[in-house]
Amino acid sequence: MKWQQQKSLATREKVLRAALVCLERDGFHHLSLVRVASEAEVSKGALTHHFSSKDELITLAMEVLLDEFVQTLRASVDDVHAGRVSLDECLDGIWHFMSGQLYMVTLEIALKARHEAAFKSALTPLVQHFHAQLNDIWIRLFPDLTPERAQVLMNLTMNLLRGMGTQSVFREDPSYFNELLDTWKNILDQQLPRGKDHKY
Amino acid sequence: MKWQQQKSLATREKVLRAALVCLERDGFHHLSLVRVASEAEVSKGALTHHFSSKDELITLAMEVLLDEFVQTLRASVDDVHAGRVSLDECLDGIWHFMSGQLYMVTLEIALKARHEAAFKSALTPLVQHFHAQLNDIWIRLFPDLTPERAQVLMNLTMNLLRGMGTQSVFREDPSYFNELLDTWKNILDQQLPRGKDHKY
DNA sequence: TATAAAAAACCGTCCAGTCTGTTTTTAACA
């Protein structure tokens, strides 16, 4: 690869990463192009050279974030499948992710999309692809359930964690969330088939 | 009551209501004082006369919203208690609320609070009071459960609905959400004691 | 030298908060 091309790619990468940091730390309506540029240690000119608008930048950053989440999750589910980690630990991992950067950025983005049609249509295919990937993962997580049942149970789980993530803004009380999570683990366990050879 | 006082109260009420409408329709970072004033059919001068800052306005509007939700919910739970409506219908009512104005405005506010310490501390007592009221309501909803169990189950429920509310931004598919909600109703039902005289 | 990348100056817009002026209501008092 040519040197110029390398440098260009590196700059893009730095800017995207910085955008995620700023989104998570400052929130969308405190995010400005100069801030992102400064976080990326790049001039505003360089930023606008690579990204034609703020919306485009954010959309691409979002894509990076969702991809990383899917990869992490896939690895975790593989571990469950191979018996390396328990289902409970896998859920803990998802909760960790959902109470951290991913979910907050997602929220910022979702609210923006809610009020800006153009942005929303740019983002919708991305989100749909994300959910399709998730659905595949859920099926692999619960091979003993029907695909539909696995998806419903895990969509419940994800939405529960989403809600908990939201509440965690105002309620910084790990024991409260742990209790909820433990209760949910129990309930989820009750929903799994006990035997080996039947589909629930 | 003196006429001036009446007029003053009416203006405040109009502005607060308009603020909620704008928050829900336009989102926080498209909300400006002139927009709220125009929505309320009041001059910007009148608005600033009654509310010393944008943050104060939003905080007070939030208070109105939460109070109304608590009242509605309390009435609904009374209906369940009196056998006028089923638990399922009560949940439907909460879901209706959560997929509407209340929750979206709450989200906007929560994200703002997440990044602005002063705003957050102004809002925290309000939110805590709100949750305390909710906890009382949950106990009354499930008199056959221990208070702790009732609260855990309903906090799970609320967080599930929160998450579903969030997802509804991108996924406008009522049947999907209905399936989730039905599944949850079943699960919740399984968690309730069958007998009459024991605490679970 | 030609071209891509990066930097920085610049412009138009928007908005919260301030300030000044005007109208309406209330209170005091002769």
Next chain:
DNA sequence: TGTTAAAAACAGACTGGACGGTTTTTTATA
């Protein structure tokens, strides 16, 4: 009761700053 002064409610112009996007200039590579 009629008059007037004070206070409250309201209206709108203005300001200072932030920001997104554009354009121009400089630098580095091929």
